[in-house]
Amino acid sequence: MSKVIVVGGGWAGCAAALAAKKAGAKSVTLLERTDMLLGTGLVGGIMRNNGRYTATEELIALGGGDLFKIADHFSRHKNVEFPGHKHASLYDVSLIEPAVRQYLLDLDIDIRLVSRVKDVDHDSQKVKAVITEAGEKISGDVFVETTGTSGPQRNCTKYGNGCAMCVYRCPTFGPRISIAARVGVKELVGKTVI
Numbered sequence: 001m002s003k004v005i006v007v008g009g010g011w012a013g014c015a016a017a018l019a020a021k022k023a024g025a026k027s028v029t030l031l032e033r034t035d036m037l038l039g040t041g042l043v044g045g046i047m048r049n050n051g052r053y054t055a056t057e058e059l060i061a062l063g064g065g066d067l068f069k070i071a072d073h074f075s076r077h078k079n080v081e082f083p084g085h086k087h088a089s090l091y092d093v094s095l096i097e098p099a100v101r102q103y104l105l106d107l108d109i110d111i112r113l114v115s116r117v118k119d120v121d122h123d124s125q126k127v128k129a130v131i132t133e134a135g136e137k138i139s140g141d142v143f144v145e146t147t148g149t150s151g152p153q154r155n156c157t158k159y160g161n162g163c164a165m166c167v168y169r170c171p172t173f174g175p176r177i178s179i180a181a182r183v184g185v186k187e188l189v190g191k192t193v194i
């Protein structure tokens, strides 16, 4: 029975918090720096396209499809086709966040918005706590980092003023801090060849 702390409230963080709760964690705290969950999931919405249709059905059949069911429920368009995408569904980004948030709250997951983690308290053996920008120290037994990808969106710096799409990774919301790097874990960095 562990106390689980998840840092970053995008889809990955929501799924991690949910999985920890369903696996029997004593308590789960989800820390998100902005004032909404779902991160970059708030600017996308295409689901079930191509091979992901099978993956979604498989996860639902295996009992892990809670979040997919919510996405299905809030899909404005289903089974649509456009270049590169077959049988896609598109969820309504304005409706889905409150629904996911309520689902997690009903499971007694402690969601803390506007809680940016900026440091880690650890020794050579283990992480003991994370420290928020407000100076709160939040201790736990298990820590999961789901703060998204590292670095700015390439097109912003390449083409000029940026765009409205990647606000959740934009430095306006403060730079991303790699919690993993703070404890000496090297992150994998994907490289795009253009």
Ligand SMILES: Cc1cc2nc3c(=O)[nH]c(=O)nc-3n(C[C@H](O)[C@H](O)[C@H](O)COP(=O)(O)OP(=O)(O)OC[C@H]3O[C@@H](n4cnc5c(N)ncnc54)[C@H](O)[C@@H]3O)c2cc1C
Pocket (backbone or CB within 6 Å): 007, 008, 009, 010, 011, 012, 013, 031, 032, 033, 034, 037, 038, 039, 040, 041, 042, 043, 044, 045, 046, 047, 115, 116, 117, 118, 146, 147, 148, 149, 165, 166, 168, 176, 177
């Ligand atoms: C423009 C755009 C359109 C997309 N469209 C689609 C689509 O249609 N369909 C699809 O399937 N995928 C789409 N994607 C990809 C998809 O959105 C992402 O792969 C997915 O949302 C990533 O989820 P994540 O939880 O890993 O990361 P993120 O969504 O990046 O979540 C990370 C979260 O961590 C928070 N955070 C960061 N640092 C801290 C900190 N120090 N303390 C606390 N919180 C922190 C952030 O605020 C954020 O909420 C799109 C991506 C983009 C950029």
